[in-house]
Amino acid sequence: MYPIGLHPVLDTVQVNLTIWTLLYLIGILAFLVHFLSLWPTGDDEAVALPGRLPFTIAPFFRTRFDFINSGFHATNERIFRFRLLTNSVMVVSGEQGRKDFFNARHLDLQEGFRVLSGALPFVQGVTADLRQRRIAQIYKRLATVQRNDRLTELMPDILEDCRRVMSSWGNTGAIDPFEGIYGLVFQLSVRCLTCAEIADDPAVVDRLKGLYDQVDRGTTAATVLFPWFPSPAMLMKLRATKQIYDLVVEKVNVRKATGESHNDSLQMLLDAGDDQSMIVGFIMGLLIAGARSTGTTASWLITFLGCHPEWRVKALREVQQLLASSYAHDDSDAPANIPARLAGIPLTAWETATPVLDSLLRETLRMAQPHVAMRRNVGPTMHIDGKVLHKGAFAVYPFADVHLDPALYPDPFKFDPERPVRKEDFGYVGWGGGAYSRFLPVAIWREFCLVRADRPGFHAGRVNCLGTRLAKLQLKLITAMFLFNFDFQIVDAGGAPADPHPKPNWNDVLSCRPANGSFFLDYRRLETSCLS
Ligand code: HEM
Structure with missing residues (x-):
């Protein structure tokens, strides 16, 4: 018997998919299109988007940025609503709207993403339908991965992975950053969050990455809205999810059977006594x-640096200063090679003494993070900027509303890391709209979340990224390795320096990626490079 029930699903759909099933489904769709276009009315109801259902569904998934903008234009309101089949979705913008959205106590992230996004591979009881206590436990383990001692131990491994992957690119060449740099970040994520058996085997890492790509391709409007319908995309997504599950379970079982011990996340989970589904859920x-998220940010960060030589110089100088302050001038024990020297810079220095890298990251996230926060109201009826959000309804907040607002960030598509930092509430939400950590030490804030874990809807309320420390460290180390090893620039499809510079495409909800092949990262190894 297959533990997560995918085999039975695949068998059943192959036998039962008949013309009658299809006609039946078309009938249901026609019913929904006709009747669900009728909206409740009331003074405090948000304006409904004009137009019939199918014309809102496809654009929400395919060209979300344009769809949301056209909704604001069509309604001429700060808030509007539309339907995704039976679900009512409110789209929020404006200062008051984002305050109400991010401060609301009963807006639940998990439910919002599960129903509206479907971008994660869902396995019943493993990555979906998790009890709140289980989610809290996963987040607690994620906090362990990011403790000072663990992050310090990870630094040499991250840098060695960078060295190995960058060496494989050869002396000169041109790569698509969304392939090459994303591939590097995937390797680092495997290193930091899974186990040595996978991270040390490039072929397995490649296979895993390919399977996750298939899950992405299988995430379409149809598979999100009709997850029970056996379309080809859904079958592909199911198969890929099952293969990822099998691969992870196999590695966990091998570790258990051999009893070998490694210094990695899998070992941390096993030593903590976590059960199989908790371990697999954490990893998957x-x-x-x-x-x-880190792959998108790294791809854009290196792209922006490739367009702006003055920032390459500033960032390199900053890392050189870090090195100079970490090793005495005549330190004969200082390691000779670059990765080992970078690994010797204390974690606190990477975290607190890199204003240039920090401003580069901040500006990259502002310009190229196409996130739309998704929530479901799991509490009583509430209001956002005066508009009613009923229990069970959904609300979404596009980060473009604040990050591309010319009133807050003049000339928003200009890459300018020297922009003044916005001080107002939610004037910048690159790492989420949670603000507890500004007032409380992060540890206390996390405890607060964990204590609430017993109660239904604990996951509602302000949300901060819980992987920030790990992500920032990876991004800074990748950038340092790039600057020390390559001379690089961004070129167009013909190989000429890109003019204009590539512009983030916010309609691509995963990575803000412009059309394939429109630009490349052209690189040449420096003579001082440590790559082999
Ligand atoms: C550059 C990289 C990253 C960026 C820009 C980023 C950004 C964000 C943002 C904006 C949110 C809030 C989403 C919302 O309000 O809808 C979030 C949540 C979250 N992130 Fe990240 N993230 C990054 C990397 C990571 C990594 C590496 C991990 C873990 C390994 C991670 C784990 C999480 C988790 C667990 C949450 C949900 C927190 C909760 O439910 O309270 N993130 N992230």
């Missing part, structure tokens, strides 16, 4: 959540 869910 966090691996891709971390790799996608």
Whole structure:
């Protein structure tokens, strides 16, 4: 018997998919299109988007940025609502709207993403339908991965992975950053969040990455809205999810059977006594959540640096200063090679003494993070900027509303890390809209979340990224390795320096990626490079 029930699902759909099933489904769809276009009315109801259902569904998934903007234009309101089949979705913008959205106590992230996004591989009881206590436990383990001692131990491994992957690129070449740099970040995420058996085997890492890509391709409007319908995309997604599950379970079982001990996340989970589904849920869910966001940010960060030589110089100078302050001038014990020297810079220095890298990261996230926060109201009826959000309804907040607002960030598509930092509440939400950590030490804030874990809907309320420390460290180490090893620039499809510079495409909800092949990262190894 297969533990997560995928085999039975695949068998059943192959036998039962008949023309009658299809006609039946078309009938249901026609019913929904006709009747669900009728909205409740009331003074405090948000304006409904004009138009019939199918015309809102496809654009929400395919061209979300344009769809949301056209909704604001069509309604001429700060808040509007539309339907995704039976679900009512409110789209929020404006200062009051984002305050109400991020401060609301009963808006639940998990439910919002599960129903509206479907971008994570869902396995019943492993990455979906997790009890709140289980989610809290996963987050607690993620906090362990990011403790000072663990992050310090990870630094040499991260840098060695960078060295190995960058060496494989050869002396000169041109790569698509969304392939090459994303591939590097995937390797680092595997290193930090899974186990040595996977991270040390490039072929397995490649296979895993390919399977997650298939899950992405299988995430379409149809598979999100009709997860029970056996479309080809859904079958592909199911198969890929099952293969990821099998691969992870196999590695966990091998570790258990051999009794070998490694200094990695799997060992940390086993030593903590976590059960199989907790371990697999941690690995399957966090691996891709971390790799996608960090991969997008790394790809854009290096792209922006490739367009702006003055920032390359400033960033390199900063890392050189870090090195100079970490090793005495005549330190004969200082390691000779670059990765080992970078690994010797204390974690606190990477975290607190890199204002240039910090401003580069901040500006990259502002310009190229196409996130739309998704929530479901799991509490009583509430209001956002005066508009009613009923119990069970959804609300979404596009980060573009604040990060591309010319009133807050003039000329928003200009890469300018020297922009003044916005001080107002939610004037910048690159790492989420949670603000507890500003007032409380992060540890206390986390405890607060964990204590609430027993109660239904604990996951509602302000949300901060819980992988920030790990992500920032990875991004800074990748950038340092790039600057020490390559001379690089961004070129167009013909190989000429890109003019204009690539512009983030906010309609691509995963990575803000412009059309394939429109630009490349052209690189040449420096003579001082440590790559082999
Ligand atoms: C550059 C990289 C990253 C960026 C920009 C980023 C950004 C964010 C943002 C904006 C949110 C809030 C989403 C919302 O309000 O809808 C979030 C949540 C979250 N992130 Fe990240 N993230 C990154 C990397 C990571 C990594 C590496 C991990 C873990 C390995 C991670 C784990 C999480 C988790 C677990 C949450 C949900 C927190 C909660 O439910 O309270 N993130 N992230």
